[in-house]
Amino acid sequence: MLRNLYLCFLLFIFVLSLSAEDFPLGKLIQDGPATPEQISLYLPVTGELDESIIAHVKYKKDGTSKWLIGHPLHRIRPAATGRKAPKKAYAGVLWDLTSGTTYNIEVTLKKGDISSVKKISLKTRTLPPVTGKATTKIAASSTSAQIQSIWNAAKPGDIIEFANGTYNVDRLQFKTSGSIDKPIVIRGESREGVILKDVKGNIIQVLECSYITLENLTLEGSGKDSGTKSASKAVSFWTASQPQVNFTFRNLNIRGVDMGIMASKAIRGVLIYDNTFNGNNLWKREIITTNSTWNDDGIRIPGQGNSCFNNTFYGFGDCLAMNDRVFNVGVHFFRNDILMTGDDAFEGDYGHRNITFYDNRIQNSQTFISMDPMLGGPVFCFRNISINTGRGPYKLNNKNTGLFIYNNTVVRTNGFGSGKSWGWVQFNNGPLVAWGYCNNLLIWHGKGNTFAMESRGQNPLDFTNNGWYPDKSFWWTGTGGSARSMDAVRKKLPATKPVFGKSTKRHENDIIIGANQFAEEIKLGPDFLTEIKKQYIPKLSKKSKALGAGVAIPAVTDGFTGKAPDIGAVITGRKNPEWGDRSQSKK
Incomplete structure (x- = not known):
């Protein structure tokens, strides 16, 4: 009897351990x-x-x-x-x-x-503190060789300050490392007063070193577009055998370059914030409808633990990017203000997992978001504003999964290429599985139809509570059918399994809205070639059907007021982000 009780007791403990x-x-x-x-x-x-x-x-x-x-x-x-x-x-x-x-x-x-x-x-990581008194000063008459000699002799904790002046330099290099507690700081006496100018190629090249802060000065390149050569670069990381670690770039003016800050191999712990970047590209047909801008990355930060936030950009190609053949994990782009870029605003291609792109404002891009492809995910793209895309809003090519696109506002007109006849068309370039598209607003003022999704897969999927204009053809080619209206296609589509939500029906709680949904009308030109220079905040008007028509998404719509969150990037109850270079806005 006791033996049986003992065995029952052991079984009970085993079951408890299983359930735990x-x-x-x-x-x-x-x-x-x-x-x-x-x-x-x-x-x-x-x-x-x-x-x-x-x-x-x-x-x-x-x-x-x-x-x-x-x-x-x-x-x-x-x-x-x-x-x-x-x-x-x-x-x-x-x-x-x-x-x-x-x-x-x-x-x-x-x-x-x-x-x-x-x-x-x-x-979370603590931002680098405000730097103290300079330990070394560089005179305004210094040559490139003299500057390089001072940099080469730097030790951990040194603070090197340029006196106001214009310095004609030739491929300066970071060669020596600071330490995690004592970075080497290189700064200007004033941001506008110190100009490091190199019209030939790299203004600064980063060799195999780490723990350096560059701040409070101006980097000036060629001022001439070199097409696909992308010859003029502000900061270029050499492909070192070991990742370069913990670089901070802040309070900089970077102008007249083809590329801003770029790496091709893994870098780690890089912070880029409160800078203003002006590239060499213009919003002209002969530039933005060709491949001229395709190599002109504004920021390319492949690797792990990198952050790019509160920067202002104009005149690049793929504005925010990573790179192929690199393990890209924990890379974040947020609160940036992109005034014009000639290719993808966010090229999320080749990200592996835990990538974010949120609270950014973009005007005048060819593609809003590119995922070609993500390599497992997740990537989270939310609360972004995109006005005047030429080719189209989203490029979800290749075999893809783990893409979560929430509460974005897209307003566009007649484009070119794939963006000429559709508000958004996704061709069948590979299956899409386990992804989400919810609470997004797409307003299409162009000729042609509204939406076509030709990618196979589409199960599991969260695709609900979105707002669309106009109600003019919705296609799910190969995964359920096509129709001339959203309501008609919704009735055709078969059930799917959800990823995180509860809906088993695509377009459930989606709505058709009017052409003007905002408190301030967003005025576009007859086609994408009209550059939009006024910076808009697309707050919904009091009469908009998109008010309170969204679904609550944890950490995305937090703080909303009303019965439900709004559709789109500007959510009632949430404070708008401060977009772009904060150090410039305070002047």
Whole structure:
């Protein structure tokens, strides 16, 4: 009898252990280096696990009691990913965080009576402090060779300051490293008064070194567009054998260059903020309808733990980008103001996971967002404004998964190429699986039809609560049918499984809206060639049907007022971001 009771007790303990941790999961970790306003998470899946199980996230500041709900982690699906398949895992990002702050995080998976809770405490990166008194000063009469000699002799903690003046330089190089606690600082006496000018090629090349801050001066290039040669570069990272780590670029004017700050191999912990970039491209037909701008990246920061925020851009090609053949993880682009760019505003191509693009404002681009492809995801693109795209808003080419596009506002007119006859057309360049498109606003003033999605797959999928103009043909070629109106196609489409939401029907709660939905009318030209110079904030008018027509999305629509969040980037109840270079706006 006692033996049977003992066996029952052991069985009870075994069942309890199963119910507590029966999911094949590894350790919840921080994914890549810390960044100032995000925490990237990665949770390995170590065995067979139903892909439909959602990993819910909550978090709070350490020492406080108020928990907040984060966006659920994305389940990485190797079979839905092109190229070399990633490992099975969950991944995701917390955003809108405070720099230099510790957060307690819990991730919960549950199915029936079985659940698993993973806990971790992580700290966001502290922004580099204001620098102190200069230890070395560079005289206004200094030659390029003299400047290089001073830089070569720099030691950790040195603060090197240029006196006001224009310095004609020739490919200056960063060669020596600071340390994590004592970076080398190179700065100007004043931002407008110190000009490092190189009309030939790289103004600054970064060799195999780390822990350097460049601030408070102007970099000036050739001032002449070199086409696809992209000869004039502000800062170019040499393809070192080891990643260059912890570079900060802030309070800079960068002008007259084909490329801004660019790397081709992995860099880590790079911060680019409060700068103004002016490239060599113009919004002219002979430039923006050819390949002339395609190599002119404004920012290219492949690698891990890099952040580009609160910058103002004009005159590049792919304005914000990573690079191919690099493991791109935890790279973030937010609150940038792009006035004109000749190709993709955000080229998310080749990102692997935990990439974000949010709270940016773009006017005059050829493509708003490109994912060609993402390599497993997730990438989160939300609360962005895009006005006057030439080719089209979204390019989701190749075999793709883990793309989450929320609360964006797109207003466009007659374009060219793929953007000539459709408000948005996605050709069948590979299947789309496990992705989301919710709360987005697309207003199309051009000739032709509204929307065509030809990519196969489309299951699971969240595609709800979007606003469209006009109601003129909606196609889901190959995955459900096409029709001349949204309501007609919605009735044709078969059921799908959701990713995070509850809807099993594409276009559920989508609405048709009018041509002008905003408190201030957005005035476009007859076609995309009319450059839009007025900077708009597309706040919905009081009569807009898009008000309160969205669905609540954790961490995206937080703070909304009313019965439900609005469709589009400007959400009632949420404070608008401060777009672009903050140091210039305060003058």
